[in-house]
Amino acid sequence: MKKKIAVFTTGWGAEILTQFLSGMRKELENDHADIYLFLSFAAFSDSPERRAGEMNIYNLPDMQDFDGAVIFASGLDFKDTIDDIVDRCRKANVPVIMQGAKRDGISFVGSDNYQAVKDLCAHLREKHEAKKMAFFAGSRDSHDSELRLTAVRDYMREKHCEEDLVEVFYTNWENAAVTRRINEMHEKDGKLPDVIICANDGLAMEACVTLNANGYDVPGDVLVTGFDYLDASKIFDPSIASVDQCFDKMGEAAIHLWRELVKDGTGERVEMVPCQFMPGESCGCHDFRNSDQLRRRMGREAFSLRAKTTYFNRKLDIIDSKILSCLTYLELKESLHQLFTEDHVYEGDSFHLLLEPNFGLSIYDSEIKLNTDHYSKNMEVIYSSENDEIFRGDLFPSRELIPGHKEEGENHLYVFLPLHEGASTYGYLIFRDCLPELEGHYLRQYYNRMCLALEKFRYALTLEHINQRLLDLMGKDPLTNVNNRMAFEDKEKVLQSQINDEKALSFAVAMFDMNNLKQINDSMGHEAGDLYLQRACHLICQVFKHSPVYRIGGDEFVAVLSGEDYDNREMLMRMLDKMMSPYSEQVPLPPEYVSIACGLASFDPETDQTVADVRKRADEAMYKDKAEKKAGK
Numbered sequence: 001m002k003k004k005i006a007v008f009t010t011g012w013g014a015e016i017l018t019q020f021l022s023g024m025r026k027e028l029e030n031d032h033a034d035i036y037l038f039l040s041f042a043a044f045s046d047s048p049e050r051r052a053g054e055m056n057i058y059n060l061p062d063m064q065d066f067d068g069a070v071i072f073a074s075g076l077d078f079k080d081t082i083d084d085i086v087d088r089c090r091k092a093n094v095p096v097i098m099q100g101a102k103r104d105g106i107s108f109v110g111s112d113n114y115q116a117v118k119d120l121c122a123h124l125r126e127k128h129e130a131k132k133m134a135f136f137a138g139s140r141d142s143h144d145s146e147l148r149l150t151a152v153r154d155y156m157r158e159k160h161c162e163e164d165l166v167e168v169f170y171t172n173w174e175n176a177a178v179t180r181r182i183n184e185m186h187e188k189d190g191k192l193p194d195v196i197i198c199a200n201d202g203l204a205m206e207a208c209v210t211l212n213a214n215g216y217d218v219p220g221d222v223l224v225t226g227f228d229y230l231d232a233s234k235i236f237d238p239s240i241a242s243v244d245q246c247f248d249k250m251g252e253a254a255i256h257l258w259r260e261l262v263k264d265g266t267g268e269r270v271e272m273v274p275c276q277f278m279p280g281e282s283c284g285c286h287d288f289r290n291s292d293q294l295r296r297r298m299g300r301e302a303f304s305l306r307a308k309t310t311y312f313n314r315k316l317d318i319i320d321s322k323i324l325s326c327l328t329y330l331e332l333k334e335s336l337h338q339l340f341t342e343d344h345v346y347e348g349d350s351f352h353l354l355l356e357p358n359f360g361l362s363i364y365d366s367e368i369k370l371n372t373d374h375y376s377k378n379m380e381v382i383y384s385s386e387n388d389e390i391f392r393g394d395l396f397p398s399r400e401l402i403p404g405h406k407e408e409g410e411n412h413l414y415v416f417l418p419l420h421e422g423a424s425t426y427g428y429l430i431f432r433d434c435l436p437e438l439e440g441h442y443l444r445q446y447y448n449r450m451c452l453a454l455e456k457f458r459y460a461l462t463l464e465h466i467n468q469r470l471l472d473l474m475g476k477d478p479l480t481n482v483n484n485r486m487a488f489e490d491k492e493k494v495l496q497s498q499i500n501d502e503k504a505l506s507f508a509v510a511m512f513d514m515n516n517l518k519q520i521n522d523s524m525g526h527e528a529g530d531l532y533l534q535r536a537c538h539l540i541c542q543v544f545k546h547s548p549v550y551r552i553g554g555d556e557f558v559a560v561l562s563g564e565d566y567d568n569r570e571m572l573m574r575m576l577d578k579m580m581s582p583y584s585e586q587v588p589l590p591p592e593y594v595s596i597a598c599g600l601a602s603f604d605p606e607t608d609q610t611v612a613d614v615r616k617r618a619d620e621a622m623y624k625d626k627a628e629k630k631a632g633k
Contacts, residue, residue: 048423133156358371359427510544543572
C-alpha cells in the first residue's frame, strides 16, 4: 500500500519550503509514497479569528491514516499549534519529525545555523572591521532565530566584545517591524550600528530598502546580512550576504529519519545538515559571486513569467466573475463545475474544490454556523478531477481527503489550502505537483481570491435573503396574512407604469369594507373583531382565487382582478354576495356572521388616466352597496 507522509507548515517561506519538499521527493523516488502538504498562511499579525480559519487546515487529516508527519517549523512558528500536531501524531503512533525547532522526545532535522552565524560574525569583524552590531531577530519562540542570536552572542563573548552587540530587536518575522525600527533609529539621532544582522533574507532586504529611503547606502554606511540564501536575495541590489541552509539536503535528511523511525519505531533521532556563509554585496563583498549574471538570467525569464502571470490573473478574474454572477447556491455549484470542466489548464489534471455541506445552508439561515476547529464528516464536491477523471458524486468523506485518489501510480505531492472567512470554514482546495506555483506564491493568490469571491457571494445572497424576508414581512398583513397597504401601493405603481406605457391592459379593482365591525368590537371585544376580519378576508380570497388581495386599512380590503377573475368579475361579485350573511345590526350577531360592502370598477383606457381613477369609482360603488345593505335593499 502506498505510504502517506503529512507535512504541516505555512507558505510564507515558499522558496525554502519548495527546496525542502524537493529534497523529500528526491529521497522518496524509490519509495511508494505521497506527500500531503497542509498549508496555511497564518501570521502573527492576523486576528485570532483569521488565524483560526487558516490553521484549521491542520485539523483536516486523521493522523491514524498516515505513516509519518513532518513539521516544517521554519515556516510554522506557533507553539500551541505545533504541540497539538505532535500530540495527535503521538496518539496515532505516527512517527513525527521536526524541522527547524526542537521538542523533547521528537526527532529533529536541522542545519548547523550556529557555526554558520559564527563564521558570518568573524567575516564581518575580521574582513570588514565591523564592530557595533544589531541583531533583528524573528520571534522569541523560534528555535532557529534564537540559535542564531546565541551564536552572535557567543562569538562576541569569545572575542571579549559583548558590549558591541548594541541591540536585539524582535520583528516577529514582519517586514513592517524592520521599517518601523530603522525609521526610529534615523529619527532619534541618525546613528546606526556598523552592521544589521537579520534572521532571514526577507528582513534583510526590507532593511536595505528602508535604509536607502532614509538616505543611507548599503554597504557604504552600514552592512546588512540575512539568512536562507533565497533566489530573490541573490538578485537583489545589493545582493544579500546570507547563509545557505541547504534546505533540499534537510528534506532528504527528514526522509532518512522517517525510514529509521518506521524501521525501529522508537527513539529520538537528530540529523544536522552543514550550512555555508555566502558573502555578498550587502556586506561589501562585490567579487565573491557573479550577481549580475544571475540578474541577467532572471531578466530574460521575466517575459515568460509575465505571460504566465497574465494568464493566471485572467483566470482569477473569470473565477470572480463566475462566482459573483450566481444568484443561488445551486447556480454557484453548477457554474464552477462547468468552468473547471471546460478550462483547468492552470489547475492541472488533478484539482479539487470541496465545500462544507453547511456553506449553502448558512446563506439562508443565520442560525446555521460554520465549523471553526474541524471539518464536517462529509464534504460537498464542487469540482474534483484526479488524473483528468471527474469525480461523480455530491458528498465525499472528508477523512479520505482526495476524491478519486488511487493507491497505485507514481508518487505525488498534494497541497491542501483552506477556504474560509475569519474563523468560519468554507472548505478546502487541493493542487497536485505544483512546486513552481507554490514558490511563486501563485497558490496563495489563488486561494485568497477564491476565499474573497466566496465571501462576497455568501454575503450578497445572505443580504438578498434577509431583504426578501423583510420585504415579505413588510408586504404582509400579520392578522390576515394577505398583502398589506405597502404591497398594494407597489402594485399600483406597476399598473400605473403600464398605463403610462400605453400597454393594452385589462384589470379591475374590487373594494371591500366590513360591515358591523365596530358593533362586534364594542359588544364582544377586539379579539372577536379580529376573528370577524379573518372570516371575511377568507371569504374574499375564496371567491377571488386568482387575484391578489390587500388589506389597506382597519376594515378595508381591495383585490386587483386580472385574467380569469377579470373575465368572470361580475359573476364572482354576485357569488360573493350570495355567500354572505343577511345584513343585521342586532347584538349579539350570529357566530359565523359575515357582511361585506363591495364595489367593482374596471379600467377603461378611454377615460382612466390613473389607477386612482379606477379605485375611486370602485370606492364609490362600495359605499353605494353599503348604504343599500343597511337599507335592506
